[in-house]
Amino acid sequence: MAHGILQYPFAEPTRLDVDPRYKDIRKQGVVRVQLPFGEPSWLITSAADAKIAYDFRKFSRTEGLTHAIPGLHNTENIKISSLLLNMDPPEHTRIRQLAAGAFSPDRIKALGAWAQGMVDELLDAFERQGAGADFIAMYAHKFPVLVLAGILGIPSDKAFEFKKWIDISSDASSTPEMKLDAREKTLTFIRALIAERREKSTDDLLSVLINARDEGDKFEEDELVSLAMALWHGGFKTTLWQLGTTVFTLMSHPELWRDIKQNPDNMNAALNELWRWIPSFKPGRAFGFWAKEDVTFSNGQVVKKGDHVLIEFAIVNRDNDIWPDADTIDFHRVKPAQHFSFTGGAHACVGQHLARLQIRLTIESLLRRFPNLELAIPAEDVQFDPDSFMRGILHLPLKW
Ligand code: HEM
Numbered sequence: 436m437a438h439g440i441l442q443y444p445f446a447e448p449t450r451l452d453v454d455p456r457y458k459d460i461r462k463q464g465v466v467r468v469q470l471p472f473g474e475p476s477w478l479i480t481s482a483a484d485a486k487i488a489y490d491f492r493k494f495s496r497t498e499g500l501t502h503a504i505p506g507l508h509n510t511e512n513i514k515i516s517s518l519l520l521n522m523d524p525p526e527h528t529r530i531r532q533l534a535a536g537a538f539s540p541d542r543i544k545a546l547g548a549w550a551q552g553m554v555d556e557l558l559d560a561f562e563r564q565g566a567g568a569d570f571i572a573m574y575a576h577k578f579p580v581l582v583l584a585g586i587l588g589i590p591s592d593k594a595f596e597f598k599k600w601i602d603i604s605s606d607a608s609s610t611p612e613m614k615l616d617a618r619e620k621t622l623t624f625i626r627a628l629i630a631e632r633r634e635k636s637t638d639d640l641l642s643v644l645i646n647a648r649d650e651g652d653k654f655e656e657d658e659l660v661s662l663a664m665a666l667w668h669g670g671f672k673t674t675l676w677q678l679g680t681t682v683f684t685l686m687s688h689p690e691l692w693r694d695i696k697q698n699p700d701n702m703n704a705a706l707n708e709l710w711r712w713i714p715s716f717k718p719g720r721a722f723g724f725w726a727k728e729d730v731t732f733s734n735g736q737v738v739k740k741g742d743h744v745l746i747e748f749a750i751v752n753r754d755n756d757i758w759p760d761a762d763t764i765d766f767h768r769v770k771p772a773q774h775f776s777f778t779g780g781a782h783a784c785v786g787q788h789l790a791r792l793q794i795r796l797t798i799e800s801l802l803r804r805f806p807n808l809e810l811a812i813p814a815e816d817v818q819f820d821p822d823s824f825m826r827g828i829l830h831l832p833l834k835w
Pocket residue numbers: 519520521531583665666667669670671673674675677678715722776777778781782783784785786787789790
């Protein structure tokens with residue numbers, strides 16, 4: 436069992452590295468850590484402990500509204516009770532069910548042909564650019580925006596203006612005033628879209644959400660706006676960064692690219708393994724939970740009622756007890772356990788089927804159109820974004 440309190444995170448990650456110190460920490464079980472802001476926390480790095488902490492009957496988000504949230508930054512501005520991420524069941528379940536219906540595997544599957552059309556157009560432009568074309572600027576920055584705009588019914592000519600506000604509101608370099616202003620603009624825009632849909636219903640997700648509200652009168656206007664915002668915030672940058680790190684990982688491990696080329700039927704398993712292995716969220720960036728009662732973890736440590744736990748799910752994904760030789764990417768694992776990249780429990784990513792679809796269509800299309808795809812610069816020269824909350828690549832020049 437650990438003694439004392441560790442300053443956390445141990446170090447800023449630079450690229451896709453995973454700090455070797457986690458191996459020892461995992462052996463110790465849950466350990467007490469102090470992040471730069473907020474209360475101390477308990478760090479969770481093993482799958483067994485993550486499963487305990489994702490049990491919403493024992494852990495809460497709402498409790499955090501009255502606490503100093505542990506984090507790398509001051510996060511007072513996200514203490515908004517109508518945000519999905521701050522809710523607990525049953526309020527959370529009510530809103531989640533609405534969103535989950537709209538993002539169900541079947542609904543997302545039905546979007547395949549429409550999304551493929553966008554992939555094709557973007558890759559046409561990418562190809563025209565020729566060797567050295569930047570996958571991040573020409574593709575990863577655009578595809579998730581167009582997908583989300585289409586789903587929410589935002590006109591495509593407004594999509595990038597909308598994206599700009601989202602960028603400002605989530606950019607570490609924006610001042611609080613800029614963030615507030617961008618948030619107000621986003622809210623006004625969404626409210627206007629909702630009003631339009633009320634006049635004339637369409638078949639986009641926003642209409643589905645509005646009708647669900649109007650029919651059952653179950654959803655407050657603010658909840659609806661907040662959900663639309665959550666979908667943008669949750670769905671854009673995450674997918675942008677994951678597209679970049681997925682392509683980078685394949686390009687910087689040519690044997691993996693060859694493997695999926697030779698085994699196209701193994702695509703889902705290969706992508707699942709990449710979801711597991713890529714340590715997407717940087718240390719200290721996950722949203723934690725507060726214990727609703729005293730809870731005993733696997734090392735016998737009791738986390739007291741009211742204490743915070745931080746589940747480093749990117750690190751949990753490297754637990755050798757669950758995925759043998761977990762630091763190695765292996766597309767041919769036998770019946771691998773479900774990874775934690777979309778977290779677990781009540782707050783697990785509601786958009787995960789959409790995220791998976793976007794990554795799969797992208798990789799399949801790249802394989803088909805550019806079988807000899809490779810990095811146009813040495814892997815070590817690829818720059819990572821120091822400010823993003825997930826590991827994010829700034830530019831990814833490719834050739835084929
Ligand atoms: C690479 C892509 C993505 C990654 C890695 C990702 C990851 C995550 C993670 C880790 C969470 C849990 C956060 C928490 O603990 O509160 C989450 C929640 C969420 N995600 Fe995603 N996500 C992705 C794409 C998307 C997309 C495409 C959408 C929707 C369009 C989306 C919408 C959401 C929402 C609304 C939540 C909050 C769920 C809740 O609190 O109940 N995400 N996502």
